[in-house]
Amino acid sequence: MLEVRSARKVFYRGQPDEKVALDNLNLTLATGEFGVVIGSNGAGKSSMLNAISGSLVLDSGKILINGADVTAMPVHKRAARLARVFQDPMRGTAASMTVAENMLLAELRAKSRTFRPGLNAVRLAEYRERLSVLGLGLENRLDTKVELLSGGQRQSLSLIMAVSDRPDVLLLDEHTAALDPRTADIVMQATIRTVSSLKLTTLMVTHNMQHAVDFGDRVIMLDAGKVKLEIAGEEKKNVTVVDLIGHFSVKTDRMLLAS
Numbered sequence: 001m002l003e004v005r006s007a008r009k010v011f012y013r014g015q016p017d018e019k020v021a022l023d024n025l026n027l028t029l030a031t032g033e034f035g036v037v038i039g040s041n042g043a044g045k046s047s048m049l050n051a052i053s054g055s056l057v058l059d060s061g062k063i064l065i066n067g068a069d070v071t072a073m074p075v076h077k078r079a080a081r082l083a084r085v086f087q088d089p090m091r092g093t094a095a096s097m098t099v100a101e102n103m104l105l106a107e108l109r110a111k112s113r114t115f116r117p118g119l120n121a122v123r124l125a126e127y128r129e130r131l132s133v134l135g136l137g138l139e140n141r142l143d144t145k146v147e148l149l150s151g152g153q154r155q156s157l158s159l160i161m162a163v164s165d166r167p168d169v170l171l172l173d174e175h176t177a178a179l180d181p182r183t184a185d186i187v188m189q190a191t192i193r194t195v196s197s198l199k200l201t202t203l204m205v206t207h208n209m210q211h212a213v214d215f216g217d218r219v220i221m222l223d224a225g226k227v228k229l230e231i232a233g234e235e236k237k238n239v240t241v242v243d244l245i246g247h248f249s250v251k252t253d254r255m256l257l258a259s
């Protein structure tokens with residue numbers, strides 16, 4: 001379970017360019033729930049993810065993971081409970097290493113120093129199984145160097161590596177934004193397979209309204225640092241891209257083209 005309670009963050013306080021990034025934001029994700037966060041530029045989406053992962057210190061408010069208050073916990077300690085996948089497919093993997101070596105690297109990061117490294121048969125079989133969840137055939141390319149993979153395969157590998165230790169919360173930070181539309185859809189399908197097979201509590205930020213309509217249990221729209229709208233259940237099943245765009249106070253050219 002993830003709880004953001006009355007989170008407030010003001011940049012340049014008291015100065016002419018003061019910016020309220022988070023305005024007493026409240027958000028709760030139940031265990032296993034998949035929340036999709038949308039909102040215009042500057043709505044506070046990145047600030048919220050940064051506050052949850054610990055790289056942004058709140059002025060006030062709390063972050064709780066499975067009931068534990070992590071607000072004062074430094075990023076590296078919080079990382080044991082959280083996984084985050086970023087926009088850049090190059091960021092989460094080591095290009096010159098093979099798929100199997102990258103999987104091992106992720107495992108080593110998550111485990112204690114007493115853990116014995118080495119690619120043995122048991123481990124390779126486990127990696128094959130984990131990668132097969134993605135549905136991209138990466139389980140048959142364990143010896144391939146990551147630099148030879150497509151952007152979509154690489155981003156999906158980043159995702160599997162990020163969740164190697166079954167985090168309490170998965171943060172997807174516009175993780176399909178740098179990919180072409182077809183690849184973005186492939187990565188989203190791989191994401192859904194991964195999230196549902198591991199039953200992960202997931203918060204995804206996206207500017208892709210079709211993805212917000214098609215995926216997740218709840219759409220959460222941020223505006224001016226707080227939740228403006230939440231759509232779940234039957235309403236979520238029936239919502240359209242045009243409906244979502246209608247709720248934006250500022251519409252971008254990309255949205256107008258999609259509607």
Ligand SMILES: Nc1ncnc2c1ncn2[C@@H]1O[C@H](COP(=O)(O)OP(=O)(O)OP(=O)(O)O)[C@@H](O)[C@H]1O
Nearest residue numbers: 011019020021039040041042043044045046047048
């Ligand atoms: N490090 C910072 N210094 C000063 N202002 C900031 C900083 N980070 C964010 N802001 C401001 O806080 C507000 C919220 O920004 P944030 O990046 O969280 O929005 P966002 O919804 O992620 O936008 P985008 O979709 O463009 O990424 C904006 O007004 C932004 O200019």
